[in-house]
Amino acid sequence: MCSDSKLSRLCRLVDECLRPYTVGIRCRLVNKEREILVTLSQLLRQVKLLTQALDSDSDNGPVIGLDCESDCMCLTKIVTHLIVLLTVESQYVKHLTCNVLVAVSEFLAALGSNWGAFIHLLCVCMDLATTVAIQCTSSHLTTEADDLHSGSSSLVFVLKRKLENADWSVAAGVVQVLRDIRKYLKSEDDDVLVELFFDNVNSVLSTVPWNLLQGIHVGPNLVAQKSSGADVLFQRSLFLGNLVQFLCSLAEQSGSMEAASGSVDKHHPIISTIINLVPKLLCSCLGEQADCVNFNKCISQYLRHKLLVLMIRLIFQTCQEFSILVSWLQLIHKYFEDLLRKPITLENDQDDCLEGSPFLSSVSDAEVNSLSSRHLQRQAVFLFLRCSFSLIITKGGTNKKCACTTWNLRLTCDSNAELLCCERKKGLLELYNWLQGHLPANMTVDYEMYFVECVNFAKSFVQMYIKEDDVLFKVLLQLLCVPCWAEQDEKEKVALEDSNGNLLFRISDIFNPVLLFHLFLLELSYDHQVLLDYLISKDTGISCAEYLLRCLRKVCDSWSLFVEFLVDGQATNQSFCKKRKVSLGGSSSWGEDSLAPTKNHLTFLDDEPDEENENGCKHTQNGRHYFKEAKECLLSLKISIEGLHQKNLFPYNPNVLLNRLTRFQELCFEEEK
Numbered sequence: 001m002c003s004d005s006k007l008s009r010l011c012r013l014v015d016e017c018l019r020p021y022t023v024g025i026r027c028r029l030v031n032k033e034r035e036i037l038v039t040l041s042q043l044l045r046q047v048k049l050l051t052q053a054l055d056s057d058s059d060n061g062p063v064i065g066l067d068c069e070s071d072c073m074c075l076t077k078i079v080t081h082l083i084v085l086l087t088v089e090s091q092y093v094k095h096l097t098c099n100v101l102v103a104v105s106e107f108l109a110a111l112g113s114n115w116g117a118f119i120h121l122l123c124v125c126m127d128l129a130t131t132v133a134i135q136c137t138s139s140h141l142t143t144e145a146d147d148l149h150s151g152s153s154s155l156v157f158v159l160k161r162k163l164e165n166a167d168w169s170v171a172a173g174v175v176q177v178l179r180d181i182r183k184y185l186k187s188e189d190d191d192v193l194v195e196l197f198f199d200n201v202n203s204v205l206s207t208v209p210w211n212l213l214q215g216i217h218v219g220p221n222l223v224a225q226k227s228s229g230a231d232v233l234f235q236r237s238l239f240l241g242n243l244v245q246f247l248c249s250l251a252e253q254s255g256s257m258e259a260a261s262g263s264v265d266k267h268h269p270i271i272s273t274i275i276n277l278v279p280k281l282l283c284s285c286l287g288e289q290a291d292c293v294n295f296n297k298c299i300s301q302y303l304r305h306k307l308l309v310l311m312i313r314l315i316f317q318t319c320q321e322f323s324i325l326v327s328w329l330q331l332i333h334k335y336f337e338d339l340l341r342k343p344i345t346l347e348n349d350q351d352d353c354l355e356g357s358p359f360l361s362s363v364s365d366a367e368v369n370s371l372s373s374r375h376l377q378r379q380a381v382f383l384f385l386r387c388s389f390s391l392i393i394t395k396g397g398t399n400k401k402c403a404c405t406t407w408n409l410r411l412t413c414d415s416n417a418e419l420l421c422c423e424r425k426k427g428l429l430e431l432y433n434w435l436q437g438h439l440p441a442n443m444t445v446d447y448e449m450y451f452v453e454c455v456n457f458a459k460s461f462v463q464m465y466i467k468e469d470d471v472l473f474k475v476l477l478q479l480l481c482v483p484c485w486a487e488q489d490e491k492e493k494v495a496l497e498d499s500n501g502n503l504l505f506r507i508s509d510i511f512n513p514v515l516l517f518h519l520f521l522l523e524l525s526y527d528h529q530v531l532l533d534y535l536i537s538k539d540t541g542i543s544c545a546e547y548l549l550r551c552l553r554k555v556c557d558s559w560s561l562f563v564e565f566l567v568d569g570q571a572t573n574q575s576f577c578k579k580r581k582v583s584l585g586g587s588s589s590w591g592e593d594s595l596a597p598t599k600n601h602l603t604f605l606d607d608e609p610d611e612e613n614e615n616g617c618k619h620t621q622n623g624r625h626y627f628k629e630a631k632e633c634l635l636s637l638k639i640s641i642e643g644l645h646q647k648n649l650f651p652y653n654p655n656v657l658l659n660r661l662t663r664f665q666e667l668c669f670e671e672e673k
Contacts, residue, residue: 006111010050010104011074017043018081033090040085040096047103054110071114076158078104079121084162086173094173102180109184109193116196122178123204124156128163129171133239134212168235172242179246195268201250202270210277213284237299240285244306247274247281251313267318275314275324279331282307286335301376308336308379312474315386322391322423329387329430332380339373339380344438345460378465382475384434391427393481431507454509455519461510462519469534473543476520480550482511514558517551518565518626526629528636535641536651545657552634552660559667563627631668634661 017039021032082104085097101122108115163170178201185194250270285303311328320328332340439453465472524530534544555562638661644650645658 006050006054007071007074007108007114010047010107011078013046013050014043014078014081014104018085022081022084033088033093036085036088036090036093037096040093040100044096044100044103047100047107051103051107051110054107072117075114075117075121079118079125080158080162083125083159083170083174086170087163087165087167094169098173098177098180101177102184105177105181106184109188109190115193116200119181119197119200121159122174122181123200125159125163126171126174126178127204127208128156128160129166129174130208130239132163132166133168133171133236134209168232168239172235172239175239175242175246179242179249182246182249198250198268198270202268202273205270205273205277210280210284213280237303240281241299241302241306244281244285244303244310247277248306248310248313250274251310251317271314271317274310278307278311278314279327281310282331282335301373304336304376305379308376308383312379312383312386315383315390320387320390325387325391325423326426329384332384332387336376336380336384339377340384340434341437342373342377344457344464374464375468378468378471378475382465382471382478384430385475385478388427388430388434389478389481391423391430393424428507435506435510451509455515458510458512458515459519459522462516462523466520466523469537469540470543473534473540473547476516476547477543477550479511479516480513480547480554482508482513512561513551513554514561515565517555518562518630521630521633522626524633526633528633528640531633531637532640535654535657536644538651541651545652545654549657549660552664556660556663556667559671562630563624563671565626634664635668637661638665 021036021039079101082097082101086094088094088097105115105118108118182197185197251274285307286300315328435457439457440449465475531544531548534540535548537544638658641650641654641658641661645654
């Protein structure tokens, strides 16, 4: 009998309920699915009642780990009975079994003892089931299982015997249980349990031979698994989906742990383990064998989505090394190149229609598939930009004598070789090549066409992301690191005056933070209520507030550019009052009487006749229409925030944002004088 009476009671309950079905299971499951489901439902209810009784008892201490050998055997008996039922072909039996395992985890957590041992046993089961499904041999199992659970080889042997016929669905079931337990831990907010959970999961992720996952074994193990080849492929896809989903949840909770502890640079070792798994997962899910595995296009799309989510979460967890960033850029090109090359401009007005919506009744199947890939495109482009800009703004690895330290980068016929000398140049080259695929090849020949194309691309870019609030602010915040022309040193401006041959010019013209901010407000129809909704939303509030704070600072630093912004009609360069000479060969020069650059680099003018000042520079009659709209929007937002804050209805302290808006208001008053 177990030393803990409560654990002993649970053990007896599970044994009495499930023994008739888990001993000699092959000859006892014929026509008994309904009976097993009823038994599991009753067991689940009983376990929850035991947990509720423990929750009302405050005497339980936070003791984690094995109390004695009898407790260990008791836990093994519980896990063994339930794991055996995961081998049943009925998906309903599997589902209820997973629920019971999660309920047992909650019981042990409330008990305050043996929860760590239970998680350890589940990880052993995951290791055994996955390795059996991968290799279909027992030679590799003993060593890794014993390493994972040293000192308990007899218990591992018991589990191994029960899982000798495990398939992908069993491994998927164990992963699902671990994922549900992680959800429970997230709601409990217990750092001790979370740390123990991460340690155990990290151990099993480090021991499973994931490199063998790329092979699809549909030969000898078909007899053992009693399954058709199509079923094996589907089960493998189900396992991969559950695994990637589980890893996404681990990356998300690990980030919340680090935020709570105030540590940004340090992260749990499991993050490094998952990062090392990314190439293997991409190859297994999307590689050459994806045509065999992902015979269902919906499964393929789902795997692409979850893998992009995983990589995005991981890249936010830690400052990636140069080698990892370069490797990930290669992986992005290999597996998501079609999404990077997909046109940014919206092809139709059905992009925001939900699947199954009556508004899609007139859209063909091919168009529906195109719409579903728009979300993947947003994710892939954002991940690409994140990796590229992480290289550009890196603090190390750049030669101080290199031209890229001052952004003085000009493309030549051998630009690819030149730009591989450091991280910053590598990131710039990636951005340049991507932009070249979306912009007209001859846009720099026509001076006015150049700026029109820049603003058109930026507008389409904002329109693409405006559909998804969470990704929208991530990408806008990322692009704030693009150097604004108005912020450059005067000497650098002269050195970088060739916008055709200079990478910084091209990137800063398209992703100018002030330009993007204006376009962002334009896409919101200058509705301050939408901005207010963003700010008070629990999903976008923090990121929106950060974006507004940083953008308002750039607006105040580049005030003239913000005031003179226009988006319709002809484009011209207000940085210089003289026209710029652009040759057909792409080189450019300035006249001897050209004036020094002002703070305005990119301004878009209407087609109406303009007046000229004493220097011959143009000013539009209605050139401040967009400025007035933006001003009214932001000042109305300020009034709304102040009103809510005075009534204590704003969800957080907005004083910093209000101070920035006050500074914006002061500049508006000065502009009206």
